[in-house]
Amino acid sequence: AAEGRGPVPGDGAGPSAPERVLFPPTFSVSEIKNKQRRHFMFLRWKQQQRKEKLALKKKRRKEREALGDKAPPKAIPKTIENQRVYDETTVDPNDEEVAFDEATDEFAPYFNRQTVPKILITTSDRPRGRTVRFCEQLATVIPNSHVYYRRGLALKRIIPQCIARDFTDLIVINEDRKIPNGLVLSHLPDGPTAHFRMSSVRLRKEIKRKGKEPTEHVPEVILNNFTTRLGHSIGRMFAALFPHDPQFIGRQVATFHNQRDYIFFRFHRYIFKSEKKVGIQELGPRFTLKLRSLQKGTFDSKFGEYEWIHKRREMDTSRRKFHL
């Protein structure tokens, strides 16, 4: 056992100078029974590993410099987005079938500028202060929107009333324990209904370095990263909330950014400082959404036909698989 330990330092407590230590090949640090000694040996081993790694890096860098132009290109680091499992429903920009589908789906009248969006925002029963304020701020962000209190009315009954009064979209913000945590977005004349889980809601006063209130101008819309078919339809739902002709004078932009199935909503005011630089200032509320289910018709939890439901057991098995 003594031979196995290599050069023994004085008392084994402090780290000795990390020289090259030669161990017989069958030796492993975990075999030492004494914890203090084992810990010390492990640290020494770690230092050695680090040294070797550094030396390797240096060598590689020297080789790269030596080769100059002929050096192989730098390796791209793996990210989750790089390693994403290829989704077969990814939309190809030139896909005709998708284009045809989109020309005939429920949002076609909106995209053909036949309808102007009119939004109804409401909450679940008995909303608390935070939710109410969030609804108000959301109403300032989305032009042509109205907030109404729920007062215990059944959704199925208010939907026909909304349709009668020419509303195009219905947003219901669900609340739990005094914070908003769910969003149901329903396109009205028998359009799809999407149910989201809402998190990290920040009201205007909680955002640091924010600007003034959002004005009445129609904002632009940015939809990022909606690649699959499902993502496309959700993206169109969001786009249908805002009037089709943004007023660039207002310089406001609402962004829905999809990253790993989380949709981040931000509302900014931008200014072009030069043609290569733009400054953005965040105003308005922010929240993140995660899609839970998409239903074909309007809101109907019992008899509706679901296009997509998030099933945890089946869909959360891989960390590299995303659906939006």
Added chain:
Amino acid sequence: SPQVVWSMLGNRQFCSYKMTTKTQNFCRNEYNLTGLCNRSSCPLANSQYATVREEKGRCYLYMKTIERAAFPRRLWERVLLSKNYEKALEEIDENLIYWPRFIRHKCKQRFTKITQYLIRIRKLTLKRQRKLVPLRRKIERRENRREEKALIAAQLDNAIEKELLERLKQDTYGDIYNFPIHAFDKALQQQEAESESESEAEREEEDDDEEEDKREFVEAEDSELSDFEDMDKLETSSEEEQEEEEEVEKEASHSRSKGKTPLKGPARRKRPYIEIEYEEETEPGTKTK
């Protein structure tokens, strides 16, 4: 006899149906009429007893008499009460005729209570039912963690800025912003060696009033390539100078009229620069579209 039973169960010995709290004793026996542990409401200590119980929405009157005390199986006699409230009360009355007042009264009270809550159940099932979905802690934590990481990976500010610049480049904003278009410049420089004639043709095209800031960068790069062309264009430059000066003024006023411009400084600085640059350089509108 019932007195003996009560003297045992009531105070002295153990009764498994008895539940004591600080202020009261309750009886958990299912046949108990009032739910309290009393001498008069204990079904074990009274040989003549009656209760009303409901099963699946129908109410029954249960009765126990002394005659059947020896036959536990047949002890409790069950009578179905009618669905009509008043009729059921009459049925209770006629079944419990000659019974002690207390039991009769309490039976009717209990029956009333039961019908009331049955009505309530029926009403509530018609209304919307709130479905309580339990949150799973592990899953909530996992989703929050993933959301944070996704937020970091998203680099929202950069993404938004890139998108806005893209839109600026693709001219979605039209004439509001009058910035020179850098990308086209670069592409042009590459093509200049090949096709000078194209660039001449486009010189006349000047839609946007470019070059103000561009001039500064472009000069250093272009100087080698476009020296010869400059010589030729010295004459034509003067006319264009006048045109472009007007445009320059328009542009400056544009930037002022934009309303909320926290950056007035750079906008103002542009003007003097432009005029200076103009005289030196004579390569307007070489940018291809």
